[in-house]
Amino acid sequence: MELNKYQQELFNHQRPVIEKFGARTWKWTIFFLLWIGLGGYALYLQIAKGHTVTGMRDNVVWGLYIANFIFFIGISYAGAVISGILHILKVEWRKPIIRIAEMVTVISTIIGPVFILLCVGRLDRLHHLFLYPRLQSPITWDVFAIGTYFTGSVIFLYLALIKDFAIYRDAKLNIPKWQQKMYKILAIGYRGTKGQKRHIRISTNLLAIMIIPLAIIVHSVLSWIFGMTLRPGWHSTIFGPYFVLAAIYSGTGVLIMAMWVYRKMYKLGNYIQDKHFIYLGYIMMVLGAAYGYFTFSEYLTDWFGSEKWSNEVIDKIFNPAKYGWWFLFTNIAGILLPIFIVAFPKTRKPGWITIASFFMVIALWVKRYLIIVPTLESPLLPMQDTRTEYVKYSATWVEWALTFAGIATFFLFFTLLSKFVTIIPISEFGGKEKPVVTTKDSAEENEIAPA
Amino acid sequence: MEEELNKPGIKTNRKDFLKKGLFAGSVLATGAVGISSLTSCSNNSGKKIKVLTADGKLVEVDSNVIIEAHPCCAAPAKESRKGIPGKKFVMVIDLSRCKHALKCQDACQRYHHLSGMNVWLKVFKMHDAETMAPYWMPKPCLHCDKPPCVKVCPVSATYKRDDGIVLVDNDRCIGCRFCMAACPYSTRSFNWEEPQYLSETKGAVYSPELGFPQKKGTVEKCDFCPDMLRQGKLPHCVTACPNGVFYMGDLNEDSVSNGAETVRFSQLMKDKGGYRLNEILGTEPSVYYLPPVNRLFPFKDVEITKENTEETK
Ligand code: SF4
Numbered sequence A: 001m002e003l004n005k006y007q008q009e010l011f012n013h014q015r016p017v018i019e020k021f022g023a024r025t026w027k028w029t030i031f032f033l034l035w036i037g038l039g040g041y042a043l044y045l046q047i048a049k050g051h052t053v054t055g056m057r058d059n060v061v062w063g064l065y066i067a068n069f070i071f072f073i074g075i076s077y078a079g080a081v082i083s084g085i086l087h088i089l090k091v092e093w094r095k096p097i098i099r100i101a102e103m104v105t106v107i108s109t110i111i112g113p114v115f116i117l118l119c120v121g122r123l124d125r126l127h128h129l130f131l132y133p134r135l136q137s138p139i140t141w142d143v144f145a146i147g148t149y150f151t152g153s154v155i156f157l158y159l160a161l162i163k164d165f166a167i168y169r170d171a172k173l174n175i176p177k178w179q180q181k182m183y184k185i186l187a188i189g190y191r192g193t194k195g196q197k198r199h200i201r202i203s204t205n206l207l208a209i210m211i212i213p214l215a216i217i218v219h220s221v222l223s224w225i226f227g228m229t230l231r232p233g234w235h236s237t238i239f240g241p242y243f244v245l246a247a248i249y250s251g252t253g254v255l256i257m258a259m260w261v262y263r264k265m266y267k268l269g270n271y272i273q274d275k276h277f278i279y280l281g282y283i284m285m286v287l288g289a290a291y292g293y294f295t296f297s298e299y300l301t302d303w304f305g306s307e308k309w310s311n312e313v314i315d316k317i318f319n320p321a322k323y324g325w326w327f328l329f330t331n332i333a334g335i336l337l338p339i340f341i342v343a344f345p346k347t348r349k350p351g352w353i354t355i356a357s358f359f360m361v362i363a364l365w366v367k368r369y370l371i372i373v374p375t376l377e378s379p380l381l382p383m384q385d386t387r388t389e390y391v392k393y394s395a396t397w398v399e400w401a402l403t404f405a406g407i408a409t410f411f412l413f414f415t416l417l418s419k420f421v422t423i424i425p426i427s428e429f430g431g432k433e434k435p436v437v438t439t440k441d442s443a444e445e446n447e448i449a450p451a
Numbered sequence B: 001m002e003e004e005l006n007k008p009g010i011k012t013n014r015k016d017f018l019k020k021g022l023f024a025g026s027v028l029a030t031g032a033v034g035i036s037s038l039t040s041c042s043n044n045s046g047k048k049i050k051v052l053t054a055d056g057k058l059v060e061v062d063s064n065v066i067i068e069a070h071p072c073c074a075a076p077a078k079e080s081r082k083g084i085p086g087k088k089f090v091m092v093i094d095l096s097r098c099k100h101a102l103k104c105q106d107a108c109q110r111y112h113h114l115s116g117m118n119v120w121l122k123v124f125k126m127h128d129a130e131t132m133a134p135y136w137m138p139k140p141c142l143h144c145d146k147p148p149c150v151k152v153c154p155v156s157a158t159y160k161r162d163d164g165i166v167l168v169d170n171d172r173c174i175g176c177r178f179c180m181a182a183c184p185y186s187t188r189s190f191n192w193e194e195p196q197y198l199s200e201t202k203g204a205v206y207s208p209e210l211g212f213p214q215k216k217g218t219v220e221k222c223d224f225c226p227d228m229l230r231q232g233k234l235p236h237c238v239t240a241c242p243n244g245v246f247y248m249g250d251l252n253e254d255s256v257s258n259g260a261e262t263v264r265f266s267q268l269m270k271d272k273g274g275y276r277l278n279e280i281l282g283t284e285p286s287v288y289y290l291p292p293v294n295r296l297f298p299f300k301d302v303e304i305t306k307e308n309t310e311e312t313k
């Protein structure tokens, strides 16, 4: 594979990352593995003793696991929607960041469903989902939707990788034999002929178009697990779009954070520039405003209508003695903060935007918790149970351990994957680009591309 | 029709039908077969035991029947999906007679070998508003005709039968608990840990109509005692209640019985103003309530304690 000057420079810059598995990487890997090990022990306890080791009981039948499930499927939107849409719109500046975005997608689409498995009481009977599928159940819709979405995302990532694999194959990297061989297999004989280029272009375009509706279906169906029940706080017609929006929003936040980490770690400042943060910041701001609007109309209607049953949930969410502070936090950190940080030129900087993303992503996780737990704590008939754990949910260490194991797995996969492929795709750049040197404020001078 | 009613090959004693007062109208054609010749528990011990029926009569039955009456009459899983032909079961709960004696709950727990953790029949203290009078409300599964729990199950482990009963098959349930989240009446329980009292049910062949042996990681709930209904008997809560709060019967025959008296269902609804719980939800329960008017007992508040909610066993 012939590389042009820009590509050569980009490749040389990232080459050491692939060639060396440094001490720092080892340290992190071991750290993540320790977390996963602890999660493994928690999982063993849960399987041996049953779900009694979790905080879930007959009223609050779902807890942290389901919140994590929604959260991870949500952030998977980084690749699906952000990179899909930018691809279709042919936005040039997307090129350095799409690989990260698609990696987020594939990895979180693997981890999300694992949390469902942790929640299910009989792991040994999962095949029943295919033996006795019932099309009426939103869970069945989810199984098919997530399965298709995952396959689509993997292919989307892979298509963008084929050309890069060919580059790694031909670059005579200083890597073990098996890795050379792997690149050779994965490159499936790509030589950059006209026909091959065309095939990849067409398939990528097709997938970019397909992945967007698929992503929308996945999160709508997911929201309908709640929306299709008769419970206040769940039984809402806007739940589909509300969840979809929250997902794109949190996906953008995670993408910004990942960009920041990689830029720092591998000194990619010349490629992942300030402007990327700012453009994504703008996207985040718009999504934040829309998300705020949805949140407002959802809770306003429930509160204003004030049906008795809805009121019970609303009271739990608004009351400072219950979940009130958390709810306030989700609104400040999850809606106002990103909007204001991006709105003011003073704070419209990669560091600030990353901080805002960080808080926003946490706020959105808390929000998922607030969607699930208060509703389950408000059954229609009075809860006259003296067993406090049946009345109020509080997650146990087992659930937390598995949650952190999930996050550690996310980071671990990311670390490992970035040792096999370059974080910034090389083949994407056609040669028109000239090497850029970023000054601190260069981004502000840049024009904003139509996004 | 009687042959069909006893589908799993169970022949029932005609006297037994009459004694229990259930299905009284349709019973006369049934052949008289001894209770101890029930097919699946035919090992006759020869020992006879005297038992008191709900309506106060002393009868003599084989000792084996007493112990195994339960396991012997339930249909296997596949058949349990169909229901008893020609029937549409309804229950009526007369709130004016309930004094929170909890005998129904005791019987339910005992016959289903339930551990203290899971209670199928809960008795709620209802006090809808400050200005209203409190009352006790026993609540089994309402066996909704449009059951939200059945709608959401991904593997059809919970299902609605032709005779109106909603059952759970714990051999199929994957434990996703979606049905629990979907049921608006807090009916279902989950086996969060290995069920206790497994030794009591050792050897019993599981059937969704029995509800035991329980299994860890699966859902369970009140099943209207279909194994009793197959024998033409009343569910355990109905016979255990000393005040005749529960009536069980067949909508098609328009008759319900609480063991002591058999009445026309439609007449009962008309006379006492029957209603269903939260009609507005559209779940169309099979359980009807009679309002707590002209009460038999004054409402005596009982602290709902650990003992009477969980340690009922
Ligand atoms: S009361 Fe609940 S469990 Fe019973 S049928 Fe209705 S929805 Fe299902």
Ligand code: SF4
Residues within 6 Å of the ligand: B152, B153, B154, B155, B156, B157, B158, B168, B172, B173, B174, B175, B176, B177, B178, B179, B180, B218, B219
């Ligand atoms: S917990 Fe069992 S019965 Fe309930 S919905 Fe899931 S699989 Fe069906």
